[in-house]
Amino acid sequence: METRKPRPTGRPRGFDPDEALERAVLVFWEHGYEGASLAILTEAMGISTTSMYAAFGNKDELFRKALERYTEGPSAYLVRALDEPTALGVATAVLAGVVRTTTSPTGPNGCLGVQGALATGESGRGAHDLLVEWRDSGYSSVRERFERAVDDGDLPPGADPALLARYVTSLAYGIAVQAAGGVGRDELQDLADAALRAWPPA
Structure with missing residues (x-):
């Protein structure tokens, strides 16, 4: 009897960094730097805090990237x-x-x-x-x-x-x-x- 090999587990679907950054722009735009808590940011961006840090760095770095996107x-x-x-x-x-x-x-x-x-x-x-x-x-x-x-x-x-x-x-x-x-x-x-x-x- 042939034994089927288990299918490899696929990597979880990643998020779109550009789309997440666009959402961060809107959050900072509406709430300002101080009012944009990590909870508000990550919820709007659709990612975890860990993913945010991995992709964008800390909040200051995310804000810098958001301001660059706003400028462009x-x-x-x-x-x-x-x-x-x-x-x-x-x-x-x-x-x-x-x-x-x-x-x-x-x-x-x-x-x-x-x-x-x-x-x-x-x-x-x-x-x-x-x-x-x-x-x-x-x-x-x-x-x-x-x-x-x-x-x-x-x-x-x-x-x-x-x-x-x-x-x-x-x-x-x-x-x-x-x-x-x-x-x-x-x-x-x-x-x-x-x-x-x-x-x-x-």
């Missing part, structure tokens, strides 16, 4: 805006992008980069510092673009690229805070349009 995805409007042919076009695209992203019906209101570490204690210092660096990087990119606009004659010689960049980015982050508080898209876009009416002529 919902916040990618900034990079696209920098390609606009005029400084006013850049400012207009930045503000339109932040209004669109922070009021999207498919994601949480507000901005992960603004809200992510607003209320963190010492344990969240790394996330806080990372977001300061993230916001400074955005400001520096806009400032450098406006410096080129002065050199090209698109902005008047007396224009202050650093001040204009701070104006645009501060307004963008303010819009994000207002969006998180429930202010609607149309009102925020009206605010952006009103702010840009004071833009210096070339």
Whole structure:
């Protein structure tokens, strides 16, 4: 009588790291770094704490990866805006992008980069510092673009690229805070349009 060999036990089905990271982005976006507990994160990502650590490292490293994904995805409007042919076009695209992203019906209101570490204690210092660096990087990119606009004659010689960049980015982050508080898209876009009416002529 032939004895059948037992079938080898298959490896358990793994999870999709990209999908899990996308879910982590939404959790951090909605709850911030401190509010996103490991229990909330792992439940949303559909994985165990052990799997999360194995795939992404600790919570700080997961947050860094989530912020990178957010920058490449919902916040990618900034990079696209920098390609606009005029400084006013850049400012207009930045503000339109932040209004669109922070009021999207498919994601949480507000901005992960603004809200992510607003209320963190010492344990969240790394996330806080990372977001300061993230916001400074955005400001520096806009400032450098406006410096080129002065050199090209698109902005008047007396224009202050650093001040204009701070104006645009501060307004963008303010819009994000207002969006998180429930202010609607149309009102925020009206605010952006009103702010840009004071833009210096070339």
